[in-house]
Amino acid sequence: MRRRNKHEEEPENHERWLVSYADFVTLLFGFFVVMYSISSVNEGKYRILSDALDEAFSTHDVAEKSEQLIETGQRPTTIQPIQLDHLMTEQKEREEQLSVEIKEERRRLKQISEQFEEVLEPYIDQNLVEVKRDDFWLELEMKSGMLFNSGEAELSKSAKPLLKKIAEILRQTHNVLHVEGHTDNIPIDTVEFPSNWDLSSARASSVVKEFVNDGIKSTRMAAVGYGEFHPVADNRSKQGRFKNRRVVLVLISQSIARYKTNKNVPVDSLVNQL
Numbered sequence: 001m002r003r004r005n006k007h008e009e010e011p012e013n014h015e016r017w018l019v020s021y022a023d024f025v026t027l028l029f030g031f032f033v034v035m036y037s038i039s040s041v042n043e044g045k046y047r048i049l050s051d052a053l054d055e056a057f058s059t060h061d062v063a064e065k066s067e068q069l070i071e072t073g074q075r076p077t078t079i080q081p082i083q084l085d086h087l088m089t090e091q092k093e094r095e096e097q098l099s100v101e102i103k104e105e106r107r108r109l110k111q112i113s114e115q116f117e118e119v120l121e122p123y124i125d126q127n128l129v130e131v132k133r134d135d136f137w138l139e140l141e142m143k144s145g146m147l148f149n150s151g152e153a154e155l156s157k158s159a160k161p162l163l164k165k166i167a168e169i170l171r172q173t174h175n176v177l178h179v180e181g182h183t184d185n186i187p188i189d190t191v192e193f194p195s196n197w198d199l200s201s202a203r204a205s206s207v208v209k210e211f212v213n214d215g216i217k218s219t220r221m222a223a224v225g226y227g228e229f230h231p232v233a234d235n236r237s238k239q240g241r242f243k244n245r246r247v248v249l250v251l252i253s254q255s256i257a258r259y260k261t262n263k264n265v266p267v268d269s270l271v272n273q274l
Contacts, residue, residue, distance in 0.1 A: 201225025
C-alpha cells in the first residue's frame with residue numbers, strides 16, 4: 001500500500017485572471033465616465049467663451065460687447081471720478097497770482113517811465129538823456145558829460161540836483177537798480193584809474209553813493225563797470241565817442257531780478273507764459 005503524502009499539493013486555480021480582469025474593466029469604466037463628463041460641454045459657457053475670443057480679435061466697441069456678454073445678474077458698477085469743478089491746484093493758483101502781480105508791475109514800470117520823461121524832458125530834448133522801456137526792465141541813459149568832468153569819477157556840482165530828481169521817482173519803487181558805467185575806447189592810464197574799466201566802475205559807484213545819500217536803500221543797488229566794451233555808437237567819430245561815454249540806470253522787474261528787495265512779492269519768472 002502506497003503511503004499518502006503528508007502535504008498534498010492543492011490543485012492549481014485557472015480562474016484567477018478573472019479578478020485582474022474585473023479590476024481592469026472597473027478602471028476602464030471609470031476612465032470612460034471621467035472622459036464623458038469632461039467632454040460634456042456647457043453650451044452657455046461655450047458661447048460666452050467664444051464671444052469673448054471674437055471680441056478680443058475684433059475692432060468693435062469693447063464696452064458694447066461687454067454688456068452683451070452679461071446675460072444674468074446685476075450689471076457691474078462703474079466708478080465715476082469725483083468732479084472738482086470749483087477747486088484749483090496750488091500751483092495753478094500761484095501762477096495766476098504771479099501773472100496778476102507781474103502785469104501790475106509792468107503797468108508800474110510804464111508809469112515810472114512816463115514820470116522820467118516828464119521830469120527829464122529838457123535833457124531828453126538835448127539828447128543828454130534817453131528813456132527806454134521793456135516789459136521787464138526800465139532803462140535811463142545819461143551822458144557822462146552831464147555828470148563828470150573828463151577823466152574823473154567825482155560827480156560835478158550840476159549832477160547832484162539831477163540825480164536828486166531821479167531819486168525822488170526811484171523811491172516810489174522797490175525794484176533792483178543797476179547803475180552801469182560805460183566809456184569810449186580811448187585808453188586811460190593814471191594812478192587812480194589804470195584802465196577804462198576802473199573809470200567806468202568808479203563812476204557807477206559815485207552815482208550809487210549819491211542815491212544812497214538821497215534815500216535809496218543800498219540793498220537795492222549794484223554798481224557795474226563795463227569800460228569801452230559795450231559801445232552804442234562808432235568810436236571812430238567824436239560824436240560816437242560822446243554817445244558811448246554814459247551812465248545807465250536799469251530798473252529791473254521783480255520777476256527776473258536775482259536779488260529781490262520786496263519780500264512780500266513772490267518771485268518766479270513767467271515770461272514765457274504771459
